[in-house]
Amino acid sequence: MSNSVSQANRSQTAHLMPHVSFEVFPPAPKAEERFWTTVSRLRALRPAYMSVTYGAGGSTKDRGDRVVRRMVREPGPEPAAHLTCVGASRTETDAIATGWIEAGVRRFVALRGDMPDMQAFEPHPEGYGGAADLVAALKRHGAEHVSVGAYPEPHPDFRCEDSDLDHLRGKFAAGADNAITQYVFEPETFLRYRDRMRSAGIERPLIVGLMPIFDFAKVRSFSAKCGAVVPAWLEARFAPLADRPDAHHEAAVETAVSFCRRLQGEGVDGFHVYTINRADLTIDICREMGWASEERLAEAAA
Numbered sequence: 001m002s003n004s005v006s007q008a009n010r011s012q013t014a015h016l017m018p019h020v021s022f023e024v025f026p027p028a029p030k031a032e033e034r035f036w037t038t039v040s041r042l043r044a045l046r047p048a049y050m051s052v053t054y055g056a057g058g059s060t061k062d063r064g065d066r067v068v069r070r071m072v073r074e075p076g077p078e079p080a081a082h083l084t085c086v087g088a089s090r091t092e093t094d095a096i097a098t099g100w101i102e103a104g105v106r107r108f109v110a111l112r113g114d115m116p117d118m119q120a121f122e123p124h125p126e127g128y129g130g131a132a133d134l135v136a137a138l139k140r141h142g143a144e145h146v147s148v149g150a151y152p153e154p155h156p157d158f159r160c161e162d163s164d165l166d167h168l169r170g171k172f173a174a175g176a177d178n179a180i181t182q183y184v185f186e187p188e189t190f191l192r193y194r195d196r197m198r199s200a201g202i203e204r205p206l207i208v209g210l211m212p213i214f215d216f217a218k219v220r221s222f223s224a225k226c227g228a229v230v231p232a233w234l235e236a237r238f239a240p241l242a243d244r245p246d247a248h249h250e251a252a253v254e255t256a257v258s259f260c261r262r263l264q265g266e267g268v269d270g271f272h273v274y275t276i277n278r279a280d281l282t283i284d285i286c287r288e289m290g291w292a293s294e295e296r297l298a299e300a301a302a
């Protein structure tokens, strides 16, 4: 951990209550300055960590690498680096992972990833066969904490409930520390999945993915691609607000807060916020949830 912030320093600064993490994606070069302003505002809330996505098929590899390395050097919440198996040999994937570990990265999110144009997944001839193989490799290389994906609503490659849960079990058996879900809008969808997981004997931490509705039209289109169900009540609430940004923002805060409160009431204590590189909505949700002190909120507002 030569040029990175020491763990002791980080643990003094970390922690929103309960366990809340934020996800960002590497920005396009022209958006870089705005991105770091957003990151600095989000960091002020002291999330448990900030995860950095890995572009589909490694498409934002260099930008992601810069973001992860800068985050690990700077004070504040540590990064969790996402990594996928698509389009790379084991040697190439290992080189990225070990480079990050040497730079001080301790946390990873290990994913199979998607093929270009969403064709059926084909492992690279010399690559990792899926997320479980990648988890095992990351752990072998010294990663301290590895998260994996989980899907309360059937993923496009879902076969049946038993094989889905066996597959998740395989990722834990390979060394995953927790699973983060694809976002859902109905708390009950998450709770039923958690129940199924527990009934199948998988007693491992499950973090719920929260997608704040920063722009309903965009969220709807993104959801169609990743298979997340947009309930009719959500459509009815947001469709009339397309030209009313303040009302849309207020509805987005209320929707997220009601979702989180319902789940907290059911004992859920891990939330992963897909921030879409926007700070305001995430900050307002944290304020309403009481997840950040006034001092931190004031710092984030600056």
Ligand SMILES: Cc1cc2nc3c(=O)[nH]c(=O)nc-3n(C[C@H](O)[C@H](O)[C@H](O)COP(=O)(O)OP(=O)(O)OC[C@H]3O[C@@H](n4cnc5c(N)ncnc54)[C@H](O)[C@@H]3O)c2cc1C
Binding pocket: 052, 053, 054, 055, 056, 057, 082, 083, 084, 109, 110, 111, 112, 113, 114, 130, 131, 132, 148, 149, 150, 151, 155, 156, 157, 158, 159, 163, 164, 167, 180, 181, 182, 183, 209
């Ligand atoms: C928290 C999170 C973060 C993400 N970050 C990124 C990112 O940074 N970059 C990116 O490109 N993508 C990202 N994704 C998307 C992810 O890459 C895609 O959803 C991909 O299609 C699945 O990856 P996975 O590792 O979750 O897959 P897996 O869990 O391996 O497979 C997904 C589902 O397919 C079925 N399945 C697959 N293989 C089997 C099998 N052998 N037997 C039985 N069932 C099987 C299961 O139902 C399983 O739940 C993320 C997803 C999540 C939930």
